[in-house]
Amino acid sequence: MNNNETEARELTTSPERLRELYRSAIEVHRTVAAREVHRTLANNPNTPIDILQLLACDRDEYIRFFVARNPSTPADTLEMLAHDHAFVGSSRTSYVRGNVGLNPNTPNRILELLAQDIECSVRRCVAQNPNLPIALLRTLAQDESVRSSVASNLSTPVDLLRLFASDKCEFTRRYVAENPSTSADILEILSQDRLHTVRTAVAGNFHTSASTLERLFSNCQAIGNSFKNRGTMISDLAKVNFQATGFFDPDIWFQEYENFILAIAKNPNTPLHILRILNCYPTGPMLAEALQNCVARNPNWNSN
Incomplete structure (x- = not known):
């Protein structure tokens, strides 16, 4: 990383200096270093709006991709990028317009448009937008391909989270368990999920009640007592119903148990x-x- 790119990345760099960096990179835009400066400027929330508008028209899809997710990008520029069909990477899952769907400044009318996008990865981005209207969240909740993203949204209503807690998709249930907006009674239900990944998410949610954590700890102890160490794991498997613990892969169960x-x-x-x-x-x-x-940093430990 060269000095110009470092300056372009720093949040303390003044808007005037960011503008200078943009102009100086234009002269040598075909070089890799200059392109990286522009990409970094596109990602910096302090980049002046007029520069972001210019970068939004750049032929480099990564630059437009970063502008689309920049929280300082104005609504009219986001509206233009909402029609950008370019993607970055080789998986065709990271679209420029997907970042528009994630951007908290994107107008509702554009979110409504992107919520109907042909690419499910774009619709997933919209479903994660923290400012998404409740009505649109409810609409997207009916789309099975993006339901897990709705489950992760902090604005998702409790009644939807309760519905998702019994969803057939593991990821949807896990995102409900991770969501800080999920209520204690829903977490209580999820604490009895057959999958350890869901139960681990419940254990990490700060809305989980003390009584639920006690039961989860008992579950932990039961699993730990069944598998004393990796050396005896195979013989222990003959004595217990391994799948009943929710740890389906004997080769990686201990790392998951640690989590x-x-x-x-x-x-x-x-x-x-x-x-x-x-x-x-x-x-x-x-x-x-x-x-x-972990115990030493736990506020409950330090308060007693």
Whole structure:
């Protein structure tokens, strides 16, 4: 990264200097370094609006891609980019107009247009927009291909989150469990989900009640007692119903189990008596140290 690109990236760089960087890069725009400066300017929220408008017309799709997600890009420029069919990367999932759908400044009429886009990746971006009108969220909730994105939106109404809690798609249920807007009673239901990924998300949600965390911890202990270590895992598999734990892959179960128990240790609603157990939890040295660090940073531990 050269000095100009570094300056273009810094949020402390003045608008006047950002304008100078744009102009100086125009003279050598065909060089890689100059193109990177313009891409960085397109990404900087302090870049002057007139420069963002110029960058929105650049032939480099990455530059337009970054302008489309810039929170300072004006509505009329976003409206123009909403009709941009270019994408970045090779997977055809990151579209310029997808970033328009994500941008909190995008007008509702443009969001309504993009909500009907032929590309589901664009519709998913719209579904994640924090300023999306409730009516449009409800419409997108009927689209199975983007429902999980609606479940992750902080503005999604509680009645939809409750409905999604029993969705057949694992990702939808997990995003409901991760959503800070999900109520404690819905998290209680999800804490009994058959999949560990959903239960781990519940354990990490700060709205999860102490009683639910207690049950999740009991679940953790039961799993831990069934699998003492990786060396005896195969013989233990013959004694317990492995799939009943929600950990379906024997080769990676321990890492996932770690995420589960660490989420409980981090949650500020975890009861003090459980934190005391976790602080001295009988496990390997690396996990034990990680648990102690999480417990030490837990506000419930520090307040007692």
